[in-house]
Amino acid sequence: MLVSASKMLKDARAGQYAVGQFNINNLEWTKAILQTAQENNSPVILGVSEGAGKYMAGYKTVVGMVNGMLEELNITVPVALHLDHGSYEGAKKVIEAGFSSVMFDGSHYPIEENITKTKEIIAIANSKGISVEAEVGSIGGEEDGVVGAGEIADPKECKQIADLGVDMLAAGIGNIHGQYPENWQGLNFDALAQIQDATGEMPLVLHGGTGIPDAMIKEAISLGVAKINVNTECQLVFAAATRKYIEAGKDLEGKGFDPRKIFAPGVDAIKAIVKEKMELFGSVNKA
Ligand code: G3H
Numbered sequence: 001m002l003v004s005a006s007k008m009l010k011d012a013r014a015g016q017y018a019v020g021q022f023n024i025n026n027l028e029w030t031k032a033i034l035q036t037a038q039e040n041n042s043p044v045i046l047g048v049s050e051g052a053g054k055y056m057a058g059y060k061t062v063v064g065m066v067n068g069m070l071e072e073l074n075i076t077v078p079v080a081l082h083l084d085h086g087s088y089e090g091a092k093k094v095i096e097a098g099f100s101s102v103m104f105d106g107s108h109y110p111i112e113e114n115i116t117k118t119k120e121i122i123a124i125a126n127s128k129g130i131s132v133e134a135e136v137g138s139i140g141g142e143e144d145g146v147v148g149a150g151e152i153a154d155p156k157e158c159k160q161i162a163d164l165g166v167d168m169l170a171a172g173i174g175n176i177h178g179q180y181p182e183n184w185q186g187l188n189f190d191a192l193a194q195i196q197d198a199t200g201e202m203p204l205v206l207h208g209g210t211g212i213p214d215a216m217i218k219e220a221i222s223l224g225v226a227k228i229n230v231n232t233e234c235q236l237v238f239a240a241a242t243r244k245y246i247e248a249g250k251d252l253e254g255k256g257f258d259p260r261k262i263f264a265p266g267v268d269a270i271k272a273i274v275k276e277k278m279e280l281f282g283s284v285n286k287a
Pocket residue numbers: 023047084085143176177178179206207208209210229230231232233
């Protein structure tokens with residue numbers, strides 16, 4: 001059964017580790033991530049962007065697929081199905097469709113409007129036991145049509161949003177979606193420390209998890225980060241493994257053209273990277 005992300009993130013915050021949010025795009029992604037979580041006895045959050053939801057034929061299809069897998073693959077670790085960077089309308093739709101967690105990303109609105117809209121989503125979500133993530137500041141780069149300026153979050157605004165009763169808070173601290181440019185300055189730990197001071201025990205969320213050096217990940221966890229989002233890295237390893245299979249001409253040998261064979265190396269690559277992240281984040285054996 002899907003669960004809200006609230007308890008798993010409180011436990012992570014208290015236990016000084018982070019739960020990975022891995023974005024899904026299709027059946028292969030979903031199965032690979034769920035099986036890896038089960039094999040490593042780790043809680044996990046499946047992230048669905050609005051674009052990926054559309055690609056997978058809508059939120060109800062996603063809910064049906066994930067619930068089916070939880071049952072038929074005997075997944076017993078805590079799993080949250082979470083809308084990633086949701087709009088106000090998107091958040092309401094996934095709540096109706098049966099998601100167990102939602103991000104309302106109001107970071108592009110003036111703070112007062114972000115507060116008002118976040119409050120409304122919390123009221124709807126809480127009445128159904130669904131967890132809510134909000135965002136302050138912004139994440140640089142672009143993810144699935146969501147573009148951010150990379151504004152460092154203001155700790156006072158973080159406190160205002162945290163006090164509304166969100167379950168987790170994403171704050172811009174120099175993190176960027178996609179691959180980091182060579183001249184990237186790194187995460188702003190002074191800002192993160194101030195945000196942690198302002199928001200107390202609030203589980204903080206680090207977006208743009210792809211390509212952040214391990215030492216920075218560990219430092220972020222020590223400063224209150226309890227959820228880390230990874231998307232691009234799974235896409236990169238999947239694409240590389242698939243390319244290798246095709247370029248080696250494996251699709252031309254025997255029944256190598258069978259999609260189940262073509263996808264297999266990419267699926268294994270996703271499983272390997274998800275396991276690596278779970279070990280780095282410290283969520284192994286925390287289910
Ligand atoms: O919301 C999802 C993420 O922040 C993922 O970022 O694609 O850079 O790993 P990433």
